[in-house]
Amino acid sequence: MSRLIWIVAVLVLLTAVGTGWFWLVEGWSLLDAAFMTVITLSTVGYDEVRPLSDRGRIFVMIYLVSGLGVFLFAVVQLGEMFVRAELRTWLRRRGMNSTLHSVKNHFVICGFGRMGRTICRHLADRKLPFVVVDHNESALAECEQQGWPCVRDDATIDQTLMDAGIERARGLAVVLDSDADNLYVVLSARLIAPELQIIARATDENGAHKMEKAGANRVVSLFTTGAATMAQLLINPQVEDFFEFVSGSGTTLDLAEIRVHAESPCANCALSETDFRQQGVIIVAIRRPDGEILLPPASSTMIRADDVLIALGKVSAVSELLTCETKV
Numbered sequence: 001m002s003r004l005i006w007i008v009a010v011l012v013l014l015t016a017v018g019t020g021w022f023w024l025v026e027g028w029s030l031l032d033a034a035f036m037t038v039i040t041l042s043t044v045g046y047d048e049v050r051p052l053s054d055r056g057r058i059f060v061m062i063y064l065v066s067g068l069g070v071f072l073f074a075v076v077q078l079g080e081m082f083v084r085a086e087l088r089t090w091l092r093r094r095g096m097n098s099t100l101h102s103v104k105n106h107f108v109i110c111g112f113g114r115m116g117r118t119i120c121r122h123l124a125d126r127k128l129p130f131v132v133v134d135h136n137e138s139a140l141a142e143c144e145q146q147g148w149p150c151v152r153d154d155a156t157i158d159q160t161l162m163d164a165g166i167e168r169a170r171g172l173a174v175v176l177d178s179d180a181d182n183l184y185v186v187l188s189a190r191l192i193a194p195e196l197q198i199i200a201r202a203t204d205e206n207g208a209h210k211m212e213k214a215g216a217n218r219v220v221s222l223f224t225t226g227a228a229t230m231a232q233l234l235i236n237p238q239v240e241d242f243f244e245f246v247s248g249s250g251t252t253l254d255l256a257e258i259r260v261h262a263e264s265p266c267a268n269c270a271l272s273e274t275d276f277r278q279q280g281v282i283i284v285a286i287r288r289p290d291g292e293i294l295l296p297p298a299s300s301t302m303i304r305a306d307d308v309l310i311a312l313g314k315v316s317a318v319s320e321l322l323t324c325e326t327k328v
Contacts, residue, residue: 011074032049101165107170270301
């Protein structure tokens, strides 16, 4: 930015010097003076606007010889800046496209409003891969600045969801501005990826009910969720403080769910035989594939493939555990 300011200042100064001479010394009008300055610096070859005095001709010779070099240098520098900026943008977007083609087990965030930004920050804090889908150019610019992969297109189009790698995704958050768009995206995503975890936002109960019917695993209704949170704060303020501490950004603790794969080291092992505690992770609950929840799980509980472990621990330990299970 400082370089751009310097270049613009040089061009303005050169123009001001020439315009000032023709206006004050030669007695021309301001428009004629500015026009003569521009055609002199640009060497377009027009005739003199008005007859010049001898000292005016001497000034033009000196001004042309000295000013032309400075003018051309400033113009070249300005052009170089724009070319470099465009090249950086092209390289960044090319790298982003490469990331979009290779990313898997990621989250897709449809909508980059206030809620979408908050979701992205939480995922970024936990170093979890995600892709943003939004049609707004400012969203793309902000994502590029943050280094977040982004698809700039309409999320209600199936090809857009496929460009975001929804078939390889781990989950989808649908937080567009309208319930109608959210419903359409939920339906499209469920048809493309039948096993995908889909979370959607609704503004009322009617919209939430329709999204559940369309295939959303969970629907967050802003008013209902907000009211439930306020009720919990009234009844159990300390418990809510704990959950806010765990889920908040910048905290040292994290609460996450981990799906156990058949190839996982902890599969077919008793909970006491694992090294979760040595890693700084506590298994709070285990959800069986049939929906049974073991809370709290006994130390002799066998961990099976397709179980979901609810883990609480240090952010670094939980992130490492998530990464290991994702790679399996």
